[in-house]
Amino acid sequence: MFVRKKSINPASYRASSDLVPLVLAGSRAAIARMISRAEGEYDEAAGALAQLYRHAGRAHVVGITGVPGGGKSTLISALIRACSTGDNKVAIVAVDPSSPYSGGAILGDRIRMSDSAEASQAFVRSMATRGHLGGLARATFQAVDILDAAGYSPIFIETVGVGQDEVEIMTAAHTVVVLSPPGLGDDIQAIKAGVMEIADIHAVSKSDRPEAAATATAIRGMLALGSETQRSSWAPPVLTLSAPSGAGIDALKQAIDSHLLHLMESGEMVTRRRAIARTRILATINHLIRRRFDDGAETMATQLAAVTERTSDPSTAAEWLLGLNRADLA
Amino acid sequence: MTLGRDEDKMAGPEPQPTPSIRVLVAKLGLDGHDRGAKVVARILRDAGMEVIYSGLYKTPAQVVDAAIQEDVDVIGVSLLSGSHVPLFGALCKSLRDQQADHVLVVAGGVIPEHDYDALIESGVDAIIPQEAGSELIITAIRDLVAARGRI
Ligand code: B12
Ligand SMILES: Nc1nc2c(ncn2[C@@H]2O[C@H](COP(=O)(O)OP(=O)(O)O)[C@@H](O)[C@H]2O)c(=O)[nH]1
Ligand SMILES: [Mg+2]
Numbered sequence: 001m002f003v004r005k006k007s008i009n010p011a012s013y014r015a016s017s018d019l020v021p022l023v024l025a026g027s028r029a030a031i032a033r034m035i036s037r038a039e040g041e042y043d044e045a046a047g048a049l050a051q052l053y054r055h056a057g058r059a060h061v062v063g064i065t066g067v068p069g070g071g072k073s074t075l076i077s078a079l080i081r082a083c084s085t086g087d088n089k090v091a092i093v094a095v096d097p098s099s100p101y102s103g104g105a106i107l108g109d110r111i112r113m114s115d116s117a118e119a120s121q122a123f124v125r126s127m128a129t130r131g132h133l134g135g136l137a138r139a140t141f142q143a144v145d146i147l148d149a150a151g152y153s154p155i156f157i158e159t160v161g162v163g164q165d166e167v168e169i170m171t172a173a174h175t176v177v178v179l180s181p182p183g184l185g186d187d188i189q190a191i192k193a194g195v196m197e198i199a200d201i202h203a204v205s206k207s208d209r210p211e212a213a214a215t216a217t218a219i220r221g222m223l224a225l226g227s228e229t230q231r232s233s234w235a236p237p238v239l240t241l242s243a244p245s246g247a248g249i250d251a252l253k254q255a256i257d258s259h260l261l262h263l264m265e266s267g268e269m270v271t272r273r274r275a276i277a278r279t280r281i282l283a284t285i286n287h288l289i290r291r292r293f294d295d296g297a298e299t300m301a302t303q304l305a306a307v308t309e310r311t312s313d314p315s316t317a318a319e320w321l322l323g324l325n326r327a328d329l330a
Numbered sequence: 331m332t333l334g335r336d337e338d339k340m341a342g343p344e345p346q347p348t349p350s351i352r353v354l355v356a357k358l359g360l361d362g363h364d365r366g367a368k369v370v371a372r373i374l375r376d377a378g379m380e381v382i383y384s385g386l387y388k389t390p391a392q393v394v395d396a397a398i399q400e401d402v403d404v405i406g407v408s409l410l411s412g413s414h415v416p417l418f419g420a421l422c423k424s425l426r427d428q429q430a431d432h433v434l435v436v437a438g439g440v441i442p443e444h445d446y447d448a449l450i451e452s453g454v455d456a457i458i459p460q461e462a463g464s465e466l467i468i469t470a471i472r473d474l475v476a477a478r479g480r481i
Contacts, residue, residue, distance in 0.1 A: 004457040008477035011432045032401035104375035111385040
């Protein structure tokens with residue numbers, strides 16, 4: 001038994017700055033490559049990503065979140081068809097978890113969308129979380145920038161299947177659809193209070209199942225109780241749908257469009273954009289700082305030893321590493 | 331995160347953490363045998379790779395389209411139908427036509443040895459024999475990607 005192999009020539013590396021005009025002109029290969037470089041955190045790509053960010057800002061970014069198996073990918077497949085009208089170029093970034101053990105992942109969303117994506121020329125990109133928590137990958141934000149700069153809109157983000165508090169999508173999307181499968185019933189509040197609160201639109205999937213109506217009623221009941229942290233004058237609608245038959249898809253699309261209109265007319269879009277920018281800056285600060293200390297810096301090793309031996313403590317060590325002293329912090 | 335051992339062999343403008351290897355596991359043509367494809371997907375996932383599965387009954391053009399959008403390093407085709415010669419020929423031609431021939435093509439499934447030359451000739455980069463174990467599959471793919479270097 002033997003593996004038959006060709007001898008492979010090294011591929012040539014194309015500078016990211018050369019890819020920027022291709023991305024702006026809509027080259028799918030260039031878009032895909034830039035997304036990979038963002039994911040791989042190539043230093044060489046930083047300037048190109050910065051440029052592309054400045055070209056972005058036109059797309060309507062729609063998040064689809066909810067429990068695993070709730071029907072998110074199937075729904076997006078139906079939305080691709082519904083939204084691919086006129087000049088719209090639809091894109092999808094679908095996130096699945098990386099294995100904490102191997103770092104590998106099986107990215108299973110594409111398979112549910114491939115037929116409608118092919119028919120509509122939509123761009124579908126699967127992405128692994130690579131250890132990032134919160135329901136997205138770190139590079140999801142940059143992937144959206146790249147697709148936005150290339151003229152795609154709407155851009156759908158499918159989060160990993162979420163539980164209670166993976167609400168990062170709220171700071172990545174303009175419109176958040178929380179999809180709940182039938183049968184959550186009375187438990188709905190206990191199960192997902194955090195996730196339910198971030199919905200701009202509630203959708204109950206699989207309306208072909210008898211329990212769907214009860215689930216919608218339970219959600220409406222929950223909304224009627226109100227929330228002290230009313231974020232908006234928008235009242236989140238509760239819709240039911242069945243993606244395979246197409247029932248309810250047009251109504252959902254209309255709700256998504258209405259929400260965009262609401263954001264623009266109420267001025268809330270400005271607030272959302274600001275919130276997204278703020279989260280991204282802070283997340284990047286966090287990431288850069290961690291990267292600096294993760295890199296096995298000698299100073300980190302010294303502090304680590306001191307804190308472990310309790311000759312120092314975590315706060316003092318952190319302040320020292322950041323070059324702060326208590327007088328500055330006061 | 332993955333593949334540390336190949337890091338020093340990777341070409342590229344600056345030394346950096348090696349990105350995860352991305353693989354599209356694909357089924358071409360009228361071939362409903364999907365057990366092997368699913369087994370391979372899991373093997374590669376457990377080896378730290380990011381795996382996308384195409385689903386059944388895809389045309390070469392559909393597979394190439396997905397490979398470009400996903401920017402995979404490797405298309406791993408699982409083929410048990412006996413139509414490997416024409417299908418791999420069409421796949422590799424489509425990759426060249428789309429200027430995507432940096433994507434490595436690895437063949438697996440039921441492929442008789444007397445067809446190996448024809449497949450290599452048409453552009454396939456490696457053929458994995460059916461009885462190969464997971465170690466051999468993983469090493470073959472890592473070595474190919476390392477030899478090609480960063481893109
Ligand atoms: C199980 C089986 C079926 C099942 C399939 C179930 C399923 N959902 O997969 C059923 C009963 C449905 C079936 C149907 C048919 N089958 Co059938 N089937 C098999 C059988 C016995 C085993 C295949 C299998 O699942 N093996 C287990 C998996 C895990 O192994 P594997 O696929 O080989 O994969 C391993 C390696 O090859 C490798 N690998 C595989 N793919 C890849 C890809 C990459 C990238 C890499 C790196 C490695 C790799 O890694 C895997 C793990 O080690 C084979 C016999 C054989 N020798 O393979 C015949 C066989 C494949 N079938 C055959 C035939 C003819 C048929 C039918 C046409 C029969 C008929 N007349 O109806 C139909 C066609 C169905 C269709 N739509 O395509 C022939 C094909 C002949 C040919 N190629 O010339 C075979 C070879 C039997 C024979 N000797 O004649 N079959
Ligand atoms: N009956 C029914 N099943 C559905 C519907 N939407 C999705 N499903 C099924 O639910 C399962 C999970 O769907 P998927 O889209 O992968 O869910 P995700 O994990 O949220 O992306 C699949 O088996 C789908 O076929 C629906 O509207 N009705
Ligand atoms: Mg999914």
